[in-house]
Amino acid sequence: xxxxxxxxxxxxxxxxxxxxxxxxxxxxxxxxxxxxxxxxxxxxxxxxxxxxxxxxxxxxxxxxxxxxxxxxxxxxxxxxxxxxxxxxxxxxxxxxxxxxxxxxxxxxxxxxxxxxxxxxxxxxxxxxxxxxxxxxxxxxxxxxxxxxxxxxxxxxxxxxxxxxxxxxxxxxxxxxxxxxxxxxxxxxxxxxxxxxxxxxxxxxxxxxxxxxx
Amino acid sequence: xxxxxxxxxxxxxxxxxxxxxxxxxxxxxxxxxxxxxxxxxxxxxxxxxxxxxxxxxxxxxxxxxxxxxxxxxxxxxxxxxxxxxxxxxxxxxxxxxxxxxxxxxxxxxxxxxxxxxxxxxxxxxxxxxxxxxxxxxxxxxxxxxxxxxxxxxxxxxxxxxxxxxxxxxxxxxxxxxxxxxxxxxxxxxxxxxxxxxxxxxxxxxxxxxxxxxxxxxxxxxxxxxxxxxxxxxxxxxxxxxxxxxxxxxxxxxxxxxxxxxxxxxxxxxxxxxxxxxxxxxxxxxxxxxxxxxxxxxxxxxxxxxxxxxxxxxxxxxxxxxxxxxxxxxxxxxxxxxxxxxxxxxxxxxxxxxxxx
Numbered sequence: 105x106x107x108x109x110x111x112x113x114x115x116x117x118x119x120x121x122x123x124x125x126x127x128x129x130x131x132x133x134x135x136x137x138x139x140x141x142x143x144x145x146x147x148x149x150x151x152x153x154x155x156x157x158x159x160x161x162x163x164x165x166x167x168x169x170x171x172x173x174x175x176x177x178x179x180x181x182x183x184x185x186x187x188x189x190x191x192x193x194x195x196x197x198x199x200x201x202x203x204x205x206x207x208x209x210x211x212x213x214x215x216x217x218x219x220x221x222x223x224x225x226x227x228x229x230x231x232x233x234x235x236x237x238x239x240x241x242x243x244x245x246x247x248x249x250x251x252x253x254x255x256x257x258x259x260x261x262x263x264x265x266x267x268x269x270x271x272x273x274x275x276x277x278x279x280x281x282x283x284x285x286x287x288x289x290x291x292x293x294x295x296x297x298x299x300x301x302x303x304x305x306x307x308x309x310x311x312x313x314x315x316x317x
Numbered sequence: 318x319x320x321x322x323x324x325x326x327x328x329x330x331x332x333x334x335x336x337x338x339x340x341x342x343x344x345x346x347x348x349x350x351x352x353x354x355x356x357x358x359x360x361x362x363x364x365x366x367x368x369x370x371x372x373x374x375x376x377x378x379x380x381x382x383x384x385x386x387x388x389x390x391x392x393x394x395x396x397x398x399x400x401x402x403x404x405x406x407x408x409x410x411x412x413x414x415x416x417x418x419x420x421x422x423x424x425x426x427x428x429x430x431x432x433x434x435x436x437x438x439x440x441x442x443x444x445x446x447x448x449x450x451x452x453x454x455x456x457x458x459x460x461x462x463x464x465x466x467x468x469x470x471x472x473x474x475x476x477x478x479x480x481x482x483x484x485x486x487x488x489x490x491x492x493x494x495x496x497x498x499x500x501x502x503x504x505x506x507x508x509x510x511x512x513x514x515x516x517x518x519x520x521x522x523x524x525x526x527x528x529x530x531x532x533x534x535x536x537x538x539x540x541x542x543x544x545x546x547x548x549x550x551x552x553x554x555x556x557x558x559x560x561x562x563x564x565x566x567x568x569x570x571x572x573x574x575x576x577x578x579x580x581x582x583x584x585x586x587x588x589x590x591x592x593x594x595x596x597x598x599x600x601x602x603x604x605x606x607x608x609x610x611x612x613x614x615x616x617x618x619x620x621x622x623x624x625x626x627x628x629x630x631x632x633x634x635x636x637x638x639x640x641x642x643x644x645x646x647x648x649x650x651x652x653x654x655x656x657x658x659x660x661x662x663x664x665x666x667x668x669x670x671x672x673x
Binding site: 130132133136139155156159160162163166167168171174175178235236237280282 | 401404438439440443444446447450451453454457458461469473476480483499500641642645
């Protein structure tokens with residue numbers, strides 16, 4: 105009863121937030137709605153007794169990925185007219201893909217029927233007596249350990265690739281050496297000079313080579 | 318209809334009412350404690366600078382925080398005409414709500430009545446990590462919605478800062494979890510009853526707590542907690558010499574109050590996390606008569622106030638970091654250090670025979 109109430113609350117909010125992501129005009133609002141959709145998806149995970157996945161969804165997607173989305177979207181100056189032109193150009197392909205997915209869904213419903221109620225408690229994937237996190241860990245690090253390490257390797261390669269693409273060693277840029285700054289003490293940072301009265305210790309400005317021409 | 322209502326109430330409703338009651342109790346106690354912690358913060362700061370601090374409202378200035386509260390609530394809220402009004406008002410609410418939500422899984426005691434916590438969930442530590450990573454949204458949203466230069470720069474700084482230090486906090490928590498073997502917050506505290514102290518003969522003492530076994534991680538966590546809550550010396554988000562007041566420039570009255578409240582609630586939550594992860598939560602420092610007769614909640618409070626005192630002392634004594642130094646500390650010092658410590662901790666646990 106209560107879980108049904110929460111299921112409909114979370115799913116209605118998730119669908120409404122998802123629709124708002126593409127309907128709203130302001131891109132920052134769209135990202136905020138996307139975050140709302142993530143939250144509701146996390147709520148649905150909790151209802152499925154998958155609390156570890158729910159927390160990971162919030163940490164990874166809301167805590168890190170969506171922050172970067174928001175970062176980028178805030179700093180971009182989005183041209184809406186151009187976006188709309190692109191929308192009409194790509195509408196046919198979009199409609200084709202959307203129609204295909206809809207057909208697949210309809211076929212699935214036609215084959216299985218609506219007997220599987222969404223509210224019905226799912227067959228619990230967690231063996232009794234151990235927590236959700238432990239169950240995931242026990243299968244991820246034993247049976248699927250090579251897939252897990254493969255995924256980690258692919259992410260590492262992607263990260264190194266992104267760094268290689270963006271890293272530029274620019275010459276002629278003054279950089280700070282933190283160790284030199286920290287090591288600087290009164291002995292090296294301070295100089296006591298005798299100033300002759302009426303004179304100056306500041307050397308006269310060197311003549312610029314271009315000015316001399 | 319009445320029948321359905323009755324089954325609903327029996328299955329769910331009474332639990333909900335009890336939960337709401339406990340949550341309200343926690344909120345009221347927490348907010349009153351925070352009012353005095355805020356005063357303590359200012360008093361400690363003043364004492365270091367040889368000033369008196371607030372001493373006018375009430376005896377010794379004890380009512381200063383309440384006077385400030387009234388002042389902020391009664392002032393006129395000014396909303397800039399160029400701002401995005403909904404997001405502008407949503408941002409401080411998000412900050413305060415996220416900060417308060419983290420207290421739902423923080424246990425303050427365990428005795429014959431049970432565990433003193435609103436939600437004793439299996440993944441409590443992950444929940445705390447998730448909620449603390451949400452704190453950045455209030456700041457980004459506020460900075461963007463103000464539609465002004467300084468708030469936006471403050472918000473961008475804070476986003477980069479908080480995302481950076483979350484990484485090292487995550488690795489520190491992994492270190493602790495490797496020693497504990499559970500994601501439940503109460504289990505984290507209970508696992509600290511045995512440890513190094515028990516091996517050398519001081520059973521259930523302060524040497525059993527994680528700060529002793531994982532001392533480098535304790536230091537890293539404390540500094541990262543300062544950065545995560547935008548406390549000095551990492552308060553570049555509101556560096557007044559550079560950004561006026563950072564993301565809070567355009568805020569006034571109650572929305573500003575909500576930001577301040579959210580900041581202090583998340584600071585106390587971080588103090589409580591330090592207490593739970595490293596300082597043994599509500600466990601007494603020595604298992605001898607006068608100390609272990611004191612109720613656990615007092616030990617918990619004393620430890621939280623002690624960590625808060627350290628936060629206040631850091632604020633009073635350490636000058637503000639430069640932005641590139643902050644990023645260097647987070648990515649080039651803390652990240653490798655905590656990563657190496659995760660490997661060392663795992664290796665010691667695996668090959669030292671600590672895993673049964």
